Amino acid sequence: MQVYRRMDVGTAKPTAEEMQGVPHHMLDVAGPEENYSVARYVQDAVPIVDDILNRGRLPIVAGGTGLYIDNLIAGRQFAPFEADSGLRETLRERVKAEGLPALRVQLEQVDPEAAAKIHPNDEKRTVRALEVWLSTGKTISQHDRESREAPNRYTPLTIALNFAHRPDLWERIDRRVDEMMARGLEAEVRELLASGVPQNCTAMQAIGYKELARAISEGRPVSEGAQEVKLRSRQYAKRQLTWFRRNRQAYWFHWEKIPVFSDALDFSTKLIMDCGLQ
């Protein structure tokens, strides 16, 4: 969500001061009305990572969107198709008109393997599977199989952070949201809405934006929206933990136990020792 311009407070985008002269990439590379995607992220980020590596530097990929990070590291290809063909919209309209089970039946005929993996209630993935089939003539199952054969692009060291006690995580999230509100999240959301950014676009799905936008449009107090932002953030953080727990390569640190470091070198040394790396 930090790729979107004009969405600074709610995405906790690092400030110039926080960046401390360290070059940050991929911030503000899209307008909020654009629909960014994993495929585009990989396409944009790979040249940047390669450039840093070619200069003998260490790229640091920071973020919580597991899907994006995994796909940057893995060498997978995405099924080719034109993003603005309107096919997805057509399929979604069919869901509305005919109901999801109808598309489900079609998927079972076309790609029983995918149908077995996708839950009948999962509209998003059902639509996507049909979209790949209809636009490429190849099933998403077939595509996935081929895609998995590609070797990884990079060899990462994955560092995951968690809290030893879940309530500490909640408290930190609450504080984070309070700070966003104090820094003017409401004004940021109102500005986006006023400039005509549609409430159903991808950028407005971001936590913090969709809840406040809904509260505003429904005439409810913004403080109520802020409470929802806290709740949705907690649930999102939990999903992030689930995602990274699956990655057995990750080194986990408990936030409460991370000692204070004097500088980056100190941190690296400690990290390397803790991880038992050479």
Place this chain on the structure above:
RNA sequence: GCCCAGGUAGCUCAGUUGGUAGAGCAGCGGACUGAAAAUCCGCGUGUCGCUGGUUCAACUCCGGCCCUGGGCA
């Protein structure tokens, strides 16, 4: 002080004519290949306010007490 209405899961509540209880939300766990801060799946976690009594059996019926909300003085 008296009269009503309530005290059931973390929260809001349901619970048939007595057979030791169930929904939503929250929470916990999981999935995830061009929307992913999205989307989807699984799991009930309980001194039924307390205490006597009636009964084979009480969240359900009776007595007393405590607490909360409203009303009358």
